[in-house]
Amino acid sequence: MATTPVAERVTTAAEGDVVVFLIGMRINRWRSVRHWLPVLLAMPRMLKELGRAQDDGLLGHQGYASGPRAFTVxxxxxxxxxLLAYAAAPDREHRPAWAAFNRRVRSGAGSVGIWHETFLVPAGSYEAIYHAMPPTGLGRAYGVEPVARRGERAADRLAGQ
Structure with missing residues (x-):
C-alpha cells in the first residue's frame, strides 16, 4: 500500500459502476473471547485469500476501528x-467462516455482532477528490488521475461520468 501523499489534486480513475461492500463486527462482551476472536481473525484470512487471486474481483479494501469495540472494512x-460468487463459493474462506459464526451465535448469546451493507453505485453517481493524500478509498482501488481530466468541481466530476 502506497503511503506517500500525492501532491496534486487527483480524483479516482474509476469508470462505470462501482460496488462498495461494508462489513463490520462489534464485540458485545469482552470476556467472551472464544466467541469474538474467531470472528475478528476470519476477515484478515479472507482478505489475504482475495489478495492472492486477482480474478476474484476485490479491487481494494481499507479497515478501520470504528469504536473501541467495533471494526469495519x-x-x-x-x-x-x-462479490456474490466469492460469498457463496464452498471452497473459499468465507463459507466456512460464515458457518462457524452461525454456530457460535447460537451458543454466544450476543457476545459478538456482525453486519454488512452492499452498495451498487451506477456510473455518474459517485465522485472523489484527494489532495495531499496517499491513494485512499476509490482512488486506491481504481487508481487516481489528475482532477482536471474529470472537472475542477464536484458537480463537474459527477456530471462527467
Missing amino acids: VQYWESREK
Whole structure:
C-alpha cells in the first residue's frame, strides 16, 4: 500500500459502476473471547485469500476501528456478481467462516455482532477528490488521475461520468 501523499489534486480513475461492500463486527462482551476472536481473525484470512487471486474481483479494501469495540472494512469490488460468487463459493474462506459464526451465535448469546451493507453505485453517481493524500478509498482501488481530466468541481466530476 502506497503511503506517500500525492501532491496534486487527483480524483479516482474509476469508470462505470462501482460496488462498495461494508462489513463490520462489534464485540458485545469482552470476556467472551472464544466467541469474538474467531470472528475478528476470519476477515484478515479472507482478505489475504482475495489478495492472492486477482480474478476474484476485490479491487481494494481499507479497515478501520470504528469504536473501541467495533471494526469495519470498506471493500471495492469489480462487480456484484464477483462479490456474490466469492460469498457463496464452498471452497473459499468465507463459507466456512460464515458457518462457524452461525454456530457460535447460537451458543454466544450476543457476545459478538456482525453486519454488512452492499452498495451498487451506477456510473455518474459517485465522485472523489484527494489532495495531499496517499491513494485512499476509490482512488486506491481504481487508481487516481489528475482532477482536471474529470472537472475542477464536484458537480463537474459527477456530471462527467
